[in-house]
Amino acid sequence: MPFYAVKKGHAPGVYETWTECQEQIKGFYGPKFKKFSTEEEALAFAEIPASDKTLSSVAKSIQPIVKKLMSGVKEVSPLCQTLVSMLTDLDDSEESKEFSILAYNVENYLDKLTTSVKLAIDSKLLTGTTKGKASDSSEDASESPEKKKSVEEGGFTGKKLADDDKDVFIAGSCFNNGKPNASAGLGVYWGEREKNTSERLGGRQTNIQAEINAAIRAVEQAKAKNISNLTINTSSEFIMNSMTKWLKTWKKNNWTKSDGKELINKEDLQKLDKKLEGINVKWVHVDKHCAGCKAADNLANKGAKLPLPE
Structure with missing residues (x-):
């Protein structure tokens, strides 16, 4: 068979x-x-x-619960409690590593539930939410509320990836964005058992500046890990558009926008472009509510509260 x-x-x-x-x-x-x-x-x-077929067995056991949640049955609370209980019971067990992968996928299913159901589960499953963030439309476009899986088909800088690609989630955060007392941070999330990054941003304190530097840090860390094929997941449409649509034109026009004005984030974008040499990167736009994005966002929020680097 x-x-x-x-x-x-x-x-x-x-x-x-x-x-x-x-x-x-x-x-x-x-x-x-x-x-x-x-x-x-x-x-x-x-x-x-x-x-050890733990992952397969756990995956199959959780599917009926997820399907019932997705079908919109009335008795949602008990089902949510069951799901939370399963995650909690596995937290300290030897199966937790395998189950953490499945937990991220369950999170994607939960995005389709009603707001009340998501709130009930968020209190147990999610690491944190973003508060005090505002968009920074200092470049060609601001972020759109529409959910897109990819801004451009392919989304590669470098060659298309083989099966050995490594996933990372990045996020930038800025409290009081656009104000004199703005405080920005960046987050790079490799996984639950990995060494992740939470840093305060130096220099100009904006959300976009933090997002660019999160991408820079992710690429730097990937190279340090000898990763040649990297998938960078981001909820930022600015990052997606910059890397998959605008970058070539900016370089051709000596790092200026379509109106001839110099890019505000020119130096950081040039630094990111330089870091991308020698590594194949696929840029993927993901929903900001997915578990990986929330983890990266939580790291960015914590970084924004740290003291400014000397």
């Missing part, structure tokens, strides 16, 4: 039917999956040890 391995999807794991596999990849941006004739090959592709 065939085995379907899902490396990147709503619930990574190994499935026995194509229908189950489809459920995990449908609507997921950039899924990675493959059909195998043996379970061992499928487990290897999905990066699940053959001796």
Whole structure:
């Protein structure tokens, strides 16, 4: 019998039917999956040890709960409590590392629930929310409330990525943005068990400045880790447009905008452009409410409260 391995999807794991596999990849941006004739090959592709099928079993056990939540049943509170309980019980167990991946995917499902349901779950699952942030429209465009998976098809700076790409989430934060007492910070989130970054921004204190420097820090850290293929996830449309649409034109026009004026963030954008040499990066625009973005945003908020660097 065939085995379907899902490396990147709503619930990574190994499935026995194509229908189950489809459920995990449908609507997921950039899924990675493959059909195998043996379970061992499928487990290897999905990066699940053959001796420990925890992720697959946990994924299957959580799906009925998620589906009930998604169907909009009336008795939502007990189901939410069950989900929270499952996450809490696994927090200190040896399965927590595998389950953390699934938790992020559950977060994507929760985005589609009603506001009341999300609030009930946020108190347990999410690390923090952004308060006091305002958009900085100092360049060609401000952020739009519309949700987009990608500003431009592809979204690459460098060559297209192989299967060994590493994901990172970045965020910039600025309290009192645009005011004399503005305080900005940046966050770089690699994962629950990884060394993540929370820093106060030096220099001009704006949200966009913080976002650019978060991208710079992520690329610097990726190179230090010898990562050659990197996927940078951001909720900032400015970063997405800058890297996938405007960068080439800016460079061609000697780092000026369409009206001939010099870019306010010219130096930082030039620094980021220089850092991108020698590494392949895919830029992905993600919903600001996804777990990775919230984690990066929380780091950025904490960084904004730190003292200014000397």
